[in-house]
Amino acid sequence: xxxxxxxxxxxxxxxxxxxxxxxxxxxxxxxxxxxxxxxxxxxxxxxxxxxxxxxxxxxxxxxxxxxxxxxxxxxxxxxxxxxxxxxxxxxxxxxxxxxxxxxxxxxxxxxxxxxxxxxxxxxxxxxxxxxxxxxxxxxxxxxxxxxxxxxxxxxx
Amino acid sequence: xxxxxxxxxxxxxxxxxxxxxxxxxxxxxxxxxxxxxxxxxxxxxxxxxxxxxxxxxxxxxxxxxxxxxxxxxxxxxxxxxxxxxxxxxxxxxxxxxxxxxxxxxxxxxxxxxxxxxxxxxxxxxxxxxxxxxxxxxxxxxxxxxxxxxxxxxxxxxxxxxxxxxxxxxxxxxxxxxxxxxxxxxxxxxxxxxxxxxxxxxxxxxxxxxxxxxxxxxxxxxxxxxxxxxxxxxxxxxxxxxxxxxxxxxxxxxxxxxxxxxxxxxxxxxxxxxxxxxxxxxxxxxxxxxxxxxxxxxxxxxxxxxxxxxxxxxxxxxxxxxxxxxxxxxxxxxxxxxxxxxxxxxxxxxxxxxxxxxxxxxxxxxxxxxxxxxxxxxxxxxxxxxxxxxxxxxxxxxxxxxxxxxxxxxxxxxxxxxxxxxxxxxxxxxxxxxxxxxxxxxxxxxxxxxxxxxxxxxxxxxxxxxxxxxxxxxxxxxxxxxxxxxxxxxxxxxxxxxxxxxxxx
Numbered sequence: 001x002x003x004x005x006x007x008x009x010x011x012x013x014x015x016x017x018x019x020x021x022x023x024x025x026x027x028x029x030x031x032x033x034x035x036x037x038x039x040x041x042x043x044x045x046x047x048x049x050x051x052x053x054x055x056x057x058x059x060x061x062x063x064x065x066x067x068x069x070x071x072x073x074x075x076x077x078x079x080x081x082x083x084x085x086x087x088x089x090x091x092x093x094x095x096x097x098x099x100x101x102x103x104x105x106x107x108x109x110x111x112x113x114x115x116x117x118x119x120x121x122x123x124x125x126x127x128x129x130x131x132x133x134x135x136x137x138x139x140x141x142x143x144x145x146x147x148x149x150x151x152x153x154x155x156x
Numbered sequence: 157x158x159x160x161x162x163x164x165x166x167x168x169x170x171x172x173x174x175x176x177x178x179x180x181x182x183x184x185x186x187x188x189x190x191x192x193x194x195x196x197x198x199x200x201x202x203x204x205x206x207x208x209x210x211x212x213x214x215x216x217x218x219x220x221x222x223x224x225x226x227x228x229x230x231x232x233x234x235x236x237x238x239x240x241x242x243x244x245x246x247x248x249x250x251x252x253x254x255x256x257x258x259x260x261x262x263x264x265x266x267x268x269x270x271x272x273x274x275x276x277x278x279x280x281x282x283x284x285x286x287x288x289x290x291x292x293x294x295x296x297x298x299x300x301x302x303x304x305x306x307x308x309x310x311x312x313x314x315x316x317x318x319x320x321x322x323x324x325x326x327x328x329x330x331x332x333x334x335x336x337x338x339x340x341x342x343x344x345x346x347x348x349x350x351x352x353x354x355x356x357x358x359x360x361x362x363x364x365x366x367x368x369x370x371x372x373x374x375x376x377x378x379x380x381x382x383x384x385x386x387x388x389x390x391x392x393x394x395x396x397x398x399x400x401x402x403x404x405x406x407x408x409x410x411x412x413x414x415x416x417x418x419x420x421x422x423x424x425x426x427x428x429x430x431x432x433x434x435x436x437x438x439x440x441x442x443x444x445x446x447x448x449x450x451x452x453x454x455x456x457x458x459x460x461x462x463x464x465x466x467x468x469x470x471x472x473x474x475x476x477x478x479x480x481x482x483x484x485x486x487x488x489x490x491x492x493x494x495x496x497x498x499x500x501x502x503x504x505x506x507x508x509x510x511x512x513x514x515x516x517x518x519x520x521x522x523x524x525x526x527x528x529x530x531x532x533x534x535x536x537x538x539x540x541x542x543x544x545x546x547x548x549x550x551x552x553x554x555x556x557x558x559x560x561x562x563x564x565x566x567x568x569x570x571x572x573x574x575x576x577x578x579x580x581x582x583x584x585x586x587x588x589x590x591x592x593x594x595x596x597x598x599x600x601x602x603x604x605x606x607x608x609x610x611x612x613x614x615x616x617x618x619x620x621x622x623x624x625x626x627x628x629x630x631x632x633x634x635x636x637x638x639x640x641x642x643x644x645x646x647x648x649x650x651x652x653x654x655x656x657x658x659x660x
Contacts, residue, residue, distance in 0.1 A: 032600075035600070036599035036600045037599065039599060084604065084606075084607065088604040088606065092576055092602060094576075095573075095574060095575065095579055096574050103571055103573050106246065106573070107512070107564065107567050107568050107571065109246045109247070110246045110512055111517070111558060111559055111563070111564060111567060113245075113246050113248050113249065113298060113517070114248065114249035114298060114516070114517040114558040115298070115555055115559050116555075
């Protein structure tokens with residue numbers, strides 16, 4: 001089964017319904033994407049538990065009804081754009097999480113600089129001349145061939 | 157050329173290079189790090205960088221060290237200081253303060269961003285009381301430099317308040333001691349000799365709109381009381397002559413003008429550039445039509461695709477470069493700003509090319525009724541009935557304006573480090589976004605850079621520049637370097653001990 005499908009298109013009612021597997025995207029991502037469309041559409045989020053019941057996870061249903069007349073092509077474009085927005089929101093969430101520290105540092109500095117506040121004590125601490133950023137505690141820099149190569153016979 | 161043809165992931169030596177991004181330019185790759193250092197590398201040189209396959213003395217190694225790409229050779233302390241210098245704007249508040257003195261205007265420009273009204277609607281003027289409260293806020297900024305920009309409508313329509321702000325701000329600055337300057341964005345149609353005398357005496361920099369030759373300008377900028385083009389060109393020449401008569405360098409001191417490119421102008425790139433040269437402009441900022449205000453409503457007749465604009469841009473920019481080779485000193489401002497960031501350690505603090513963007517912490521906009529917006533563009537969105545970017549009013553404290561949730565959200569959303577595309581983009585150290593544009597075109601403060609026309613425009617202009625830099629000869633490099641040289645326009649800075657001449 002496709003994980004993200006157009007469930008139905010009703011051009012007469014200017015409505016398109018998408019179905020998403022629960023678990024494909026975090027619920028916050030679904031809310032975030034839905035919110036982007038509320039100036040153009042009436043958005044209703046629903047959940048279809050399916051025949052097999054909630055234990056199978058079910059599907060989210062996203063009903064988008066245009067605030068103006070929309071052709072079938074426009075409705076399909078809208079559903080495609082919704083899919084793109086979901087992916088964008090999901091990826092941005094990951095990027096923000098990965099860069100959370102630098103984002104917080106820069107934002108704090110920018111707001112403090114503008115408002116006249118004080119700097120966080122550890123921000124750009126010039127006494128810190130270490131090369132910690134080159135440390136690799138998780139072994140990310142180790143080529144996977146090295147990391148997973150079979151141990152040679154003479155190794156215990 | 158696929159990067160997978162060049163780099164084998166299994167052979168990457170991750171601890172050799174400082175994190176970098178890359179992009180194919182012609183037959184080579186441009187590589188940049190977060191400090192904005194860049195290099196052009198052949199595919200094999202890129203492979204050697206990724207694999208750490210280079211040693212001292214082989215030429216490539218020295219180039220990589222010079223560009224701060226070899227991790228073991230980076231002077232962390234020095235580069236941290238450099239990063240701090242290049243991000244000076246993080247250490248102070250808004251510099252640009254845009255005062256909308258009135259919504260009244262005597263022009264009916266088809267693309268106008270603002271919600272203009274007829275000249276009899278004096279109820280849309282900023283009052284003296286509101287103006288003073290706004291100026292009080294201006295002087296609370298932590299920025300050492302302040303530019304008060306008068307906008308409208310047509311700001312000359314509210315002349316008394318304009319004068320009052322100039323005098324009141326000069327008086328306040330006698331104590332504040334900031335680097336204070338004023339600029340006036342005007343269609344010049346309400347200018348007269350008395351006003352000009354005052355503006356020149358008070359060192360107010362003048363900026364106007366000039367969309368090209370007469371037929372093009374008058375077609376878009378409708379002025380029922382006269383010939384808009386004749387009026388603006390006539391005043392530009394007269395004012396430029398006044399500056400010359402005062403002994404000011406005409407290369408630096410002149411009326412600045414901006415064109416807004418509309419559909420009828422797309423094929424007229426040569427005419428538009430020639431018009432600017434003819435009136436003595438040394439810079440031309442080729443602006444795309446915005447998605448705000450009338451421009452949004454008249455998009456069907458005046459609008460165009462981003463590809464069409466970028467073709468226009470490349471033609472115009474190539475022509476400008478050609479003129480420079482013939483000895484005509486004129487630059488394309490957007491390219492010049494980008495070049496300054498690419499080729500030098502200068503930070504021009506252009507609000508659309510920095511991260512985070514300039515909303516709230518780089519500029520704020522003051523509406524006639526005392527509402528305060530994140531920027532000019534935030535105010536344009538409001539003129540379309542959406543107060544999304546209103547961050548407060550002149551009754552609020554400066555601290556509240558800078559620290560409220562709206563401001564924080566805009567700062568975070570305007571950071572390149574939050575964007576999936578930006579974090580892997582070779583142009584990241586020199587680029588930025590505008591949250592108002594994201595919101596208007598894609599519905600959220602963050603937008604989606606992958607299908608954002610904002611991103612597309614910046615990427616293509618950077619691509620054009622990089623392609624040009626990659627194959628530039630000595631003459632072209634000299635021109636580009638000249639475009640990056642900035643000289644402080646001292647004449648426009650207010651004398652800090654000006655109280656004795658301030659007539660309140």
